Amino acid sequence: MIPFLDLKKINAQYQTELKEACARVIDSGWYVLGNEVVEFEKEFATYCETKYCLGVANGLDALVLILRAYIELGVIQKGDEVIVPSNTYIASILAISENGLTPVLVEPDINTFNLAPKLIEQAVTKKTKAILTVHLYGQVTAMDEINTIAKKHNLKVIEDCAQAHGALYTEKEGHSRKVGCLGDAAGFSFYPGKNLGALGDGGAVTTNDSELAKTITALRNYGSHEKYKNQYKGMNSRLDEIQAAMLRVKLRYLDKETSARQAVALAYLKGINNPLIELPVVEDVNAHVWHLFVIKTTQREKLADYLTANGVQSLIHYPIPPHKQGAYKEWGNDVFDVSEKLHMEVLSLPISPVMTMNEVGYIVNEINKWSL
Numbered sequence: 001m002i003p004f005l006d007l008k009k010i011n012a013q014y015q016t017e018l019k020e021a022c023a024r025v026i027d028s029g030w031y032v033l034g035n036e037v038v039e040f041e042k043e044f045a046t047y048c049e050t051k052y053c054l055g056v057a058n059g060l061d062a063l064v065l066i067l068r069a070y071i072e073l074g075v076i077q078k079g080d081e082v083i084v085p086s087n088t089y090i091a092s093i094l095a096i097s098e099n100g101l102t103p104v105l106v107e108p109d110i111n112t113f114n115l116a117p118k119l120i121e122q123a124v125t126k127k128t129k130a131i132l133t134v135h136l137y138g139q140v141t142a143m144d145e146i147n148t149i150a151k152k153h154n155l156k157v158i159e160d161c162a163q164a165h166g167a168l169y170t171e172k173e174g175h176s177r178k179v180g181c182l183g184d185a186a187g188f189s190f191y192p193g194k195n196l197g198a199l200g201d202g203g204a205v206t207t208n209d210s211e212l213a214k215t216i217t218a219l220r221n222y223g224s225h226e227k228y229k230n231q232y233k234g235m236n237s238r239l240d241e242i243q244a245a246m247l248r249v250k251l252r253y254l255d256k257e258t259s260a261r262q263a264v265a266l267a268y269l270k271g272i273n274n275p276l277i278e279l280p281v282v283e284d285v286n287a288h289v290w291h292l293f294v295i296k297t298t299q300r301e302k303l304a305d306y307l308t309a310n311g312v313q314s315l316i317h318y319p320i321p322p323h324k325q326g327a328y329k330e331w332g333n334d335v336f337d338v339s340e341k342l343h344m345e346v347l348s349l350p351i352s353p354v355m356t357m358n359e360v361g362y363i364v365n366e367i368n369k370w371s372l
């Protein structure tokens with residue numbers, strides 16, 4: 001069976017360095033918010049070209065803390081609206097409701113799976129305070145257009161970068177910058193299966209806003225800048241030393257791993273040629289880091305069964321749209337045509353930096369042989 005993602009094989013490549021880093025933390029006697037976190041934050045801020053990076057417990061908390069900090073700073077008030085794509089992973093939406101804010105779902109472009117700028121503008125009301133844009137599956141959203149809309153309506157732009165570490169966006173003026181510095185603040189997840197994955201949970205916020213960074217530094221640590229003095233009703237959301245040490249090792253190989261993912265994606269794009277299948281639309285090759293390779297077919301169940309029968313694991317990202325989830329019963333009667341269609345047709349093929357070209361070739365061949 002070709003697995004969807006072989007995490008053991010990915011981490012085995014760096015075994016010696018990971019074990020050394022782990023031993024260094026054990027020997028240090030300091031396990032939470034210490035030197036490894038400080039160094040990782042510097043290294044990841046440099047990587048993303050932002051002034052600040054703050055390690056937190058996971059990707060969901062990164063987004064929760066950004067919004068909470070804006071509330072503490074008086075930029076956003078409880079009950080305000082935040083625009084978010086209707087087809088995102090549930091965590092983006094949970095971060096909004098967790099803060100007592102109202103998620104306003106906006107349909108994606110059916111081809112890129114990402115927010116369609118035209119529809120964003122139609123969704124702006126007097127209560128809208130932010131756009132939470134998601135670089136879904138690893139492809140950067142149309143940031144120039146989104147930033148233009150945000151400027152016009154005085155909105156904050158928050159990037160959900162959980163699936164897009166290192167993706168490059170080429171701005172209208174022509175220079176390229178990585179995700180994480182393209183809006184006002186960004187949230188990253190380092191869940192083991194993400195493109196930059198820890199060996200447990202982890203997350204980070206990146207931003208150039210010093211007030212926001214300072215507020216989140218306190219909020220992630222019980223709302224405290226100074227031990228036993230609590231300025232905010234904060235959280236305990238810290239990146240631990242062992243995960244920071246693991247991430248420092250893996251960050252050094254992120255660009256190499258991204259290139260390997262891009263090579264797999266290119267082989268799929270060039271090789272798959274079956275009229276029953278729609279391939280993902282790529283707007284700019286540098287702007288996609290291929291967290292997932294998502295195809296569309298109206299015969300999804302049949303294709304998934306066929307792939308399983310032929311030794312290929314595939315997954316669905318995601319089977320149920322957020323507005324049809326039990327958690328959001330209040331949206332049960334709402335209609336999001338694009339999102340609903342996507343949730344019925346998308347299928348993710350195996351993609352990872354450790355797949356061999358033989359495996360990719362085999363999958364391409366099997367898919368091209370498939371007929372009803």
Ligand SMILES: *Cc1c(COP(=O)(O)O)cnc(C)c1O
Binds near residue numbers: 160
């Ligand atoms: C994984 C993910 C998150 C949440 O990250 P965790 O570290 O699992 O909390 C948020 N948004 C998106 C788009 C994700 O894929």
